Amino acid sequence: xxxxxxxxxxxxxxxxxxxxxxxxxxxxxxxxxxxxxxxxxxxxxxxxxxxxxxxxxxxxxxxxxxxxxxxxxxxxxxxxxxxxxxxxxxxxxxxxxxxxxxxxxxxxxxxxxxxxxxxxxxxxxxxxxxxxxxxxxxxxxxxxxxxxxxxxxxxxxxxxxxxxxxxxxxxxxxxxxxxxxxxxxxxxxxxxxxxxxxxxxxxxxxxxxxxxxxxxxxxxxxxxxxxxxxxxxxxxxxxxxxxxxxxxxxxxxxxxxxxxxxxxxxxxxxxxxxxxxxxxxxxxxxxxxxxxxxxxxxxxxxxxxxxxxxxxxxxxxxxxxxxxxxxxxxxxxxxxxxxxxxxxxxxxxxxxxxxxxxxxxxxxxxxx
Amino acid sequence: xxxxxxxxxxxxxxxxxxxxxxxxxxxxxxxxxxxxxxxxxxxxxxxxxxxxxxxxxxxxxxxxxxxxxxxxxxxxxxxxxxxxxxxxxxxxxxxxxxxxxxxxxxxxxxxxxxxxxxxxxxxxxxxxxxxxxxxxxxxxxxxxxxxxxxxxxxxxxxxxxxxxxxxxxxxxxxxxxxxxxxxxxxxxxxxxxxxxxxxxxxxxxxxxxxxxxxxxxxxxxxxxxxxxxxxxxxxxxxxxxxxxxxxxxxxxxxxxxxxxxxxxxxxxxxxxxxxxxxxxxxxxxxxxxxxxxxxxxxxxxxxxxxxxxxxxxxxxxxxxxxxxxxxxxxxxxxxxxxxxxxxxxxxxxxxxxxxxxxxxxxxxxxxx
Numbered sequence: 001x002x003x004x005x006x007x008x009x010x011x012x013x014x015x016x017x018x019x020x021x022x023x024x025x026x027x028x029x030x031x032x033x034x035x036x037x038x039x040x041x042x043x044x045x046x047x048x049x050x051x052x053x054x055x056x057x058x059x060x061x062x063x064x065x066x067x068x069x070x071x072x073x074x075x076x077x078x079x080x081x082x083x084x085x086x087x088x089x090x091x092x093x094x095x096x097x098x099x100x101x102x103x104x105x106x107x108x109x110x111x112x113x114x115x116x117x118x119x120x121x122x123x124x125x126x127x128x129x130x131x132x133x134x135x136x137x138x139x140x141x142x143x144x145x146x147x148x149x150x151x152x153x154x155x156x157x158x159x160x161x162x163x164x165x166x167x168x169x170x171x172x173x174x175x176x177x178x179x180x181x182x183x184x185x186x187x188x189x190x191x192x193x194x195x196x197x198x199x200x201x202x203x204x205x206x207x208x209x210x211x212x213x214x215x216x217x218x219x220x221x222x223x224x225x226x227x228x229x230x231x232x233x234x235x236x237x238x239x240x241x242x243x244x245x246x247x248x249x250x251x252x253x254x255x256x257x258x259x260x261x262x263x264x265x266x267x268x269x270x271x272x273x274x275x276x277x278x279x280x281x282x283x284x285x286x287x288x289x290x291x292x293x294x295x296x297x298x299x300x301x302x303x304x305x306x307x308x309x310x311x312x313x314x315x316x317x318x319x320x321x322x323x324x325x326x327x328x329x330x331x332x333x334x335x336x337x338x339x340x341x342x343x344x345x346x347x348x349x350x351x352x353x354x355x356x357x358x359x360x361x362x363x364x365x366x367x368x
Numbered sequence: 369x370x371x372x373x374x375x376x377x378x379x380x381x382x383x384x385x386x387x388x389x390x391x392x393x394x395x396x397x398x399x400x401x402x403x404x405x406x407x408x409x410x411x412x413x414x415x416x417x418x419x420x421x422x423x424x425x426x427x428x429x430x431x432x433x434x435x436x437x438x439x440x441x442x443x444x445x446x447x448x449x450x451x452x453x454x455x456x457x458x459x460x461x462x463x464x465x466x467x468x469x470x471x472x473x474x475x476x477x478x479x480x481x482x483x484x485x486x487x488x489x490x491x492x493x494x495x496x497x498x499x500x501x502x503x504x505x506x507x508x509x510x511x512x513x514x515x516x517x518x519x520x521x522x523x524x525x526x527x528x529x530x531x532x533x534x535x536x537x538x539x540x541x542x543x544x545x546x547x548x549x550x551x552x553x554x555x556x557x558x559x560x561x562x563x564x565x566x567x568x569x570x571x572x573x574x575x576x577x578x579x580x581x582x583x584x585x586x587x588x589x590x591x592x593x594x595x596x597x598x599x600x601x602x603x604x605x606x607x608x609x610x611x612x613x614x615x616x617x618x619x620x621x622x623x624x625x626x627x628x629x630x631x632x633x634x635x636x637x638x639x640x641x642x643x644x645x646x647x648x649x650x651x652x653x654x655x656x657x658x659x660x661x662x663x664x665x666x667x668x669x670x671x672x673x674x675x676x677x678x679x680x681x682x683x684x685x686x687x688x689x690x691x692x693x694x695x696x697x698x699x700x701x702x703x704x705x706x707x708x709x710x711x712x713x714x715x716x717x718x719x720x721x722x723x724x725x726x727x728x729x730x731x732x733x734x735x736x
Contacts, residue, residue, distance in 0.1 A: 039621025039667075040727025063557055063634055065479040065617075066452040068549060074449065075439050081449075084434040085491035085544055086527045089535075111433040123453035123544050127495075159454045159542075163734060167457075167537040176453055176491050176544030181436060189431055249433075253407025266431055299407070359408025366531060 032132045037162030047160060050138050051124070054145040057154040059121065067156035069121060077180040082117035084108060085176040091366040093140065093170055095214040097206075097226030100173055101143035103301060103368060106230045108177040109151050110250040113232035114304060116187045116239065117179030122148065125159040125174040132170060140171065151230040153177070185239065189266035191246040194337035197313035198271065199306045201234060201320050202279055202328035203227070204256055208298030209284045211367055212291075224283050229302030234325045241319030242312035250304050252368055254359045257296040259305045260344045261358040263335075270340030273333030273356070274347045296346075297359050299367045307335065400500045405530030415528060418506055419492070422513040425522040427489065435524035437489060445548040450485035452476060453544040459734040461508065461538055463582040465574075465594030468541055469511035471669060471736060474598045476543040477519050478618040481600035482672060484555045484607065485547030490516065493527040493542040500538060508539065519598040521545070553607065557634035559614040562705035565681035566639065567674045569602060569688050570647055570696035571595070572624055576666030577652045579735055580659075592651050597670030602693045609687030610680035618672050620736055622727045625664040627673045628712045629726040631703075638708030641701030641724070642715045664714075665727050667735045675703065 027049050035042035052062055061067045074081065086107050093100040105122065112119040124144065128137065148155050155175075206227040213224055231250060239245055249259045264271045280295055288295045302325060308316045313331060320326030333346075344356040395417050403410035420430055429435045442449065454475050461468040473490065480487040492512065496505065516523050523543075574595040581592055599618060607613055617627045632639045648663055656663045670693060676684045681699060688694030701714075712724040 034733045035728075037621075037733065038727055039623075039626050040665075042728065043621075044726075063630075064483055065454075066450045066483045066485065068483070069449040069451065071439065071443050071447055071449055071548070075443065079439055081437040081439055081442065081546070082434045083437065083489060083491060083546060084525055085493045085542065086433075087493040087495050087529050087542060089495055089529045089531050091535075115432055115434045115436070117434065121451060123451060125453045125455040125542050125544075127455050127457055127540055157452055161455050161457045161540075161734075163457050163537065166534065167459075167734075168540070169531065169535040172495055172536070172540065174453065174455060174493050174542040174544075176493075176542075178449070178451060178546065180439070253405075253411075255407075258407055262431075297408075358412075359406055360403075360410065365402045365405065366529075366535075 027134060030134055032128050032130060032134060032137060032162060034130050034162050034164065037160060043160060050134065050141050051158060054141045055155040057156070059154050059156045061157055065157070067121065074180050077118055078182040080181040082112050082115050082179045082181050084111040085174065086111060087172055087174040088368060089172050089366050090211065090368050091169065092214055095226055096210050096223045098228035099140060099143050100171060101140035102147045103228055104173040104175045105144050105147040105151065106228050106301060107252065107368060108175040109153060109230040109232055112177050112179035113235045114248040114250050115181060116185030117181045119151065119153050119177055119179040119232050121178050122153055122155045123157050123176045124155045127161045127163060127168050127172045129168045129170050130162055130165050147230065151232065184243070187245065187247050189247050189263045192263050192267035192269055192307045192335045193246065194269055194335050195310045196246060196307045196335040197310055197331050198273060198333045198335070199308055199313065199316055199320065199329060199331055200256065200279065201304055201326040203281045203284065204279060204300060204303055205284045205288070205295035205298030206281065207301040208255070208364060208367055209287045212364055213287065220283065222283065224287065227300055227302035229325055231302060231304055231325060234320065234323045237319045237323050238306060238316055242308045242316035244309045244312050245316070246307040246309070248304050248306045251300045253299050255297040255299060256305055257356050258359055260356060263307060264342050264344050267335070268341050270336035271333060271344045272336055272347065275349045277330055277332045279328050279330045296356055301368065395502060398502055400496050400498060400502060400505060400530060402498050402530050402532065405528060411528060418502065418509050419526060422509045423523040425524070427522050427524045429525055433525070435489065442548050445486055446550040448549040450480050450483050450547045450549050452479040453542065454479060455540060455542040456736060457540050457734050458579065458736055459537065460582055463594055464578050464591045466596035467508060467511050468539060469508035470515045471596055472541040472543045473512050473515040473519065474596050474669060475620065475736060476545040477521060477598040477600055480545050480547035481603045482616040482618050483549060484553030485549045487519065487521050487545055487547040487600050489546050490521055490523045491525050491544045492523050495529045495531060495536050495540045497536045497538050498530055498533050515598065519600065552611070555613065555615050557615050557631045560631050560635035560637055560675045560703045561614065562637055562703050563678045564614060564675045564703040565678055565699050566641060566701045567676055567681065567684060567688065567697060567699055568624065568647065569672055569694040571649045571652065572647060572668060572671055573652045573656070573663040573666030574649065575669040576623070576732060576735055577655045580732055581655065588651065590651065592649070592655065595668055595670035597693055599670060599672055599693060602688065602691045605687045605691050606674060606684055610676045610684035612677045612680050613684070614675040614677070616672050616674045619668045621667050623665040623667060624673055625712070625724050626727055628724060631675060632710050632712050635703065636709050638704035639701060639712045640704055640715065643717045645698055645700045647696045647698045664724055669736065
């Protein structure tokens with residue numbers, strides 16, 4: 001048995017526990033230690049001090065390992081429970097326009113909302129590397145709490161694990177979410193039909209470019225901001241304006257190219273988009289040109305792709321543009337009536353056509 | 369921009385994507401690469417090849433990022449939705465009696481069941497370190513699938529993230545779970561009353577000792593097995609035999625000492641247990657003596673503490689003992705009528721009494 005192991009066992013014996021009580025008052029340490037994951041007093045104090053206050057809501061269960069929600073409450077909102085999960089491993093954990101905490105709430109809210117669900121309750125499980133500043137954790141948790149409050153969702157139960165230095169990179173956060181799908185909504189990638197229009201709610205690639213830029217050495221004079229946002233309000237507006245909407249998906253890892261390919265594959269239809277109609281910020285365009293990136297593959301965290309019947313497309317676009325998160329919404333293309341089933345094409349600004357394939361190799365690692 | 373970053377961007381450009389398509393056929397690589405987390409084809413292939421087949425069930429949604437469950441189905445089983453989450457970071461990922469996959473299913477099933485819920489649906493989010501053998505991942509996923517099937521729960525949605533070498537240790541798994549609580553069950557740590565009996569369902573500390581032994585250099589001739597098990601069947605039997613049961617908790621991190629302290633604190637009652645009545649395997653006892661550990665603080669993954677009204681204790685014990693996971697169940701003590709509110713004591717085998725405090729310092733890191 002080596003020294004590290006002996007040290008890690010110290011807390012188990014009565015006398016060692018007493019020693020550590022003298023050394024450690026309530027979060028006296030400004031750093032997260034392995035003790036904060038031990039299942040004992042230190043963990044309880046960390047949870048009380050950092051998480052409980054920030055997340056405070058009536059459903060948050062501080063005594064048990066589970067939250068409890070009356071089914072009658074859920075049944076008032078719709079007929080199906082939606083359930084989703086995502087782990088967030090983004091690097092860096094703070095970036096222009098957001099942080100891992102904001103992302104962990106928005107990402108899971110969006111995964112619920114794009115299916116037509118009203119997002120309601122989230123879980124929050126953190127894996128923290130020993131040595132993180134407690135204040136850093138507090139900032140992240142405050143950001144989660146603020147984002148959840150603004151989105152009208154409650155974080156109702158959680159889990160805290162601490163791993164030794166070098167066993168994870170700073171912090172990973174998992175949020176799982178439940179919501180309820182309204183009775184009249186039936187959305188699916190396989191529901192796209194020839195003639196349907198393809199809409200997006202604004203500039204593409206901001207998140208990917210912002211995070212990549214935050215990592216690199218390019219020092220842009222005006223850093224690109226991530227578009228990280230909770231989209232359920234925008235989606236409500238869209239579904240009200242275009243109740244026949246076939247499919248909505250947030251275009252995260254793999255960008256809109258991956259979403260379009262999924263739609264084409266699931267519906268066995270072709271899709272054609274127009275480069276000229278695709279909203280791209282000048283900075284993102286320039287950034288992509290310098291680095292040889294294709295912005296269609298860049299991750300977004302506040303952008304959706306919607307497939308809307310042609311007859312409802314104008315109303316949908318108008319509704320999107322009237323919402324703060326959809327001002328630059330655009331109709332970028334259509335589902336094709338014939339040929340190229342399962343393929344996505346783009347009409348380039350030079351008048352040519354190119355295939356927009358699904359991403360094959362690696363993308364930007366740890367982009368979300 | 370350094371070489372690593374350039375390399376990581378390669379997949380985004382058309383020509384690089386074509387190159388990588390030539391190099392990589394369907395899971396041609398025996399190792400997990402960053403491409404498997406990119407949101408493109410490689411990720412889809414990994415998910416299809418490793419996860420979808422293994423988890424196959426009618427609710428598993430392979431097209432969307434969310435699972436959908438009719439609320440009417442849930443309402444037939446009870447009146448409240450229970451929701452829980454846990455991340456599993458155990459080291460080593462394979463140990464006598466289980467592995468991280470089995471643990472990730474059992475732990476979350478148990479967190480649902482101890483609240484009186486019927487466990488129904490799990491999410492599965494993995495964070496994998498680049499370079500893991502695909503076959504290792506497959507073994508873990510197969511173990512999750514087998515454990516879920518045996519427990520009667522469905523894994524219905526998931527997420528896969530890959531991080532670079534050294535950014536996590538092999539694999540971390542998060543499972544969130546939902547279940548439904550039957551109408552007549554009201555369990556809570558604050559419901560313990562003087563006179564109530566404290567029951568456990570068998571030998572304590574097996575998991576902690578097994579994992580610690582698997583890490584160390586002691587080479588016991590007969591390795592201790594983790595008690596990792598799904599307890600919802602046993603809990604059903606217990607609740608049927610003792611419908612007045614006040615509280616059930618699985619004694620994981622922090623061991624039964626932490627659970628007993630939580631009960632004492634929440635109910636503002638004292639608790640006294642008898643060392644002589646507390647079931648401990650001879651090997652675990654010996655192991656703890658050699659290492660100077662207190663087995664009351666060792667983690668369990670298949671042991672619960674139940675607080676049962678005195679009048680129902682005999683029936684509860686009989687029911688537990690009739691179940692394969694409760695053969696060595698024992699009545700280890702009682703909630704006290706007076707004095708020592710909020711404190712836990714143990715009558716030692718030598719006739720003395722000692723305080724069983726909540727764990728203060730660090731326990732065994734990465735025990736679950």
